[in-house]
Amino acid sequence: MTTLTIEIPDKEVKEISTFVKQKGGKVVEKISARAVKRAQLASLKQGLTEAMLISQGEMEGTPLSKLWDE
Numbered sequence: 001m002t003t004l005t006i007e008i009p010d011k012e013v014k015e016i017s018t019f020v021k022q023k024g025g026k027v028v029e030k031i032s033a034r035a036v037k038r039a040q041l042a043s044l045k046q047g048l049t050e051a052m053l054i055s056q057g058e059m060e061g062t063p064l065s066k067l068w069d070e
Contacts, residue, residue, distance in 0.1 A: 010032065
């Protein structure tokens with residue numbers, strides 16, 4: 001099997017998903033652009049919050065040497 005990553009209009013998701021299943025394929029993951037934007041914004045907000053806490057001395061940052069170990 002081959003895996004494709006495609007972008008399609010929201011209104012076509014149901015029809016194309018049905019077509020893929022009829023052809024023996026499966027929909028592995030369905031992510032809307034809206035959901036991606038929310039996740040990115042949440043991640044950015046968390047990062048900024050952590051940066052502020054570190055700069056205020058309320059949270060300890062992770063040393064660069066530890067980042068390379070992970």
